[in-house]
Amino acid sequence: MEEKNKAVSVSRPASIFAKIPTINKTFLAFLFLFVLSSLLFRDKHFLSVENSMNILLKASKNGGLLALGMSFVILSGEIDLSVGAVFALSGVVMGLVGEQNPYLGIFAGIMVGVLTGAMISFMVCKMRISSWIASLSMLFALRGMVQILARKSVAIKDPVLLFAKAKLFSNLIPGFSGGISLLVLFFFVFFFLCKYLAENTKFGMRLYASGGNAEAAKLMGIEVKKVKTLAFLLSGFIAALSGVFLASSSGSATLSAGNLYETYAIAMCAIGGIQLSGGQGKLTGTFFGILIYYIINTLFTYLPSTISVHWQSIIMGILVILSVAMQSEIFHKKK
Template identity: 30%
Template sequence: MIKSDKTEKDIIKRFSGLNLNIKLYTMVLALVAIWIIFSVATDGNFITPRNISNLLRQTTVTGILAIGMVFVIIAGQIDLSVGSLLGLTGGIAAILNVWYNLNGLVSIFVALIIGILLGLWNGWWVAYRNVPAFIVTLAGLLVFRGILIGISKGYTIAPLSTDFQFIGQAYLTPSSGYILGVIAVFLVIYLVLNSRKTKAKYNLELPPLWIDMLKIAILIFFIGLFIFILNLYRGVPLSVLILLILMLVFSYISSKTVFGRRVYAIGGNVEAAKLSGIDVKKITLILFALNGLLAAFAGVLLTSTLNAASVSAGQNAELDAIAASVIGGASLSGGVGTVFGAVIGALVMASIDNGMSMLNSPPFWQFVVKGLILLIAVWVDVISKNK
């Protein structure tokens, strides 16, 4: 009987891992299919180095928002205020830089601090006053947008100083890009081999060595292709590099730290998490603070890229971030999701916008298509849970 129970647990464990991998691979294949369709429809213009560079830059804002949002969703919460928070923090940074002639880096730093404080404000109401996150962040959506309109007096604030523009408009030199690629290759090799070493240390099931070698080879190929294509235009955009660094940092936090495991535990079963000694309120407060920081980061990048701040900045950005997280495999019921998946989901959203714009499709079709993709993603999640 004991042996039978153990076998059943092994089967469930393997099926869960397989199900997660299938979701990830399906999402990547869907992205490849979207790129192929738009490439054919645009006679190859979609995959030109210039458009690929522009597409990745378009992904950065939604991608950064999605990184913060996926943590909140994994914990079983939601944040509808990030779009307005993005606009407000970007507007504050621009006002300090343009109207008060404050240094660009100092203006950015102040905006990031304000993002953390407003994230803490949301988290305090959710964690310590037990107000539903939907209501708290819906109020934040309205309040933050209203403050932005009030302090900017409805004006578009521009132009920014050169040091402010740098973060959103700069590119790495080709040689710097290749050096970055070499570093990434060594990092990939280290992470894959270290993962094998850790599994072997704890007597966990190891995949065949050839599978890991194949994984390394594929990743090296795509890293090289990525750097090569971007160098054909102007080099790797600094904003894209920032997104990649944030993705790696928060992927590590979610999968390799106690904090990350506790976030998953809270989303999986909050009562069990409390009984196991996890300070749910503290974790929730930190999550919303991190989400506020990343929203401010996205606001600064958007403002820098556009060389201006306006009252409409970030409108509906919260919906794109939620959609990117769900398309990337996160479950709105909590406990499931990855940072990598959220960024891929953001890339899917940006690809649809970019491709349909190149085809001169009416703007309303972009909303229709993204809405249908979101609906299908949630439906697939429901089916997989039932199975």
């Protein structure tokens, strides 16, 4: 009997990087950086509770929250370049309005972000303007408003407006009597809320669908414009709240606050594995991306003064490139 030769297609295994989930890659990068830093800077007590709390405090008040809000917009397939300006303007508005009524000041500061998100979503969804252009125009406009409203930093003195200075659970942690900053607790609460919203709700499902393939999402009956509108509103709300937190914790609203924070937020998302084309990535990855950024930021305070701080930007640029490269087809395509 003659046996027929059957063509057997042999596929080469995908790259080892493709076998590792994106979140795990980010976690492994965080773990490697954390262990390496601990070994190199033992004399600086890098592993101390106090230092860990300082890193978390930096993340919670200096723009880490912006990356959580940015994640929603990027997952929807868009971008928001206005978050740094919202961060600055919200603090200034809270300080100025808060001089008359502190509660109204906090509300007005947060509304800066909500209104900005609404305006950007209107330009993107109704006027069909690119989110890059729409949010960039808002960045310029809001930065101008900051300069018009305040010629110098706005001092915040009302005790109600200084709520973010509060610390809880003093003496709860052995060897650490300083207490946990309220902002650190807010940071974790917002992370878990954002994670739940993105991964365990109908909105989250529609968010991923809209960012992955907007046309297919429309055929499924998803109102893509409404999904993107909500994503911009969330981004603006979180950016404004973060600006209010910084002004409250520092006791003043500076005009230069949030400068370039929009780029840092995008970088944290990219490092965390949020695909910049939309539709892929997890908030857990963004969380570790935030921690990686602020660990690097902290390490530069340990280095000799002869080493330029600009190297931090170079390292972040390299990390973003590597993170995006890991998501590309080069590491996932089978031949």
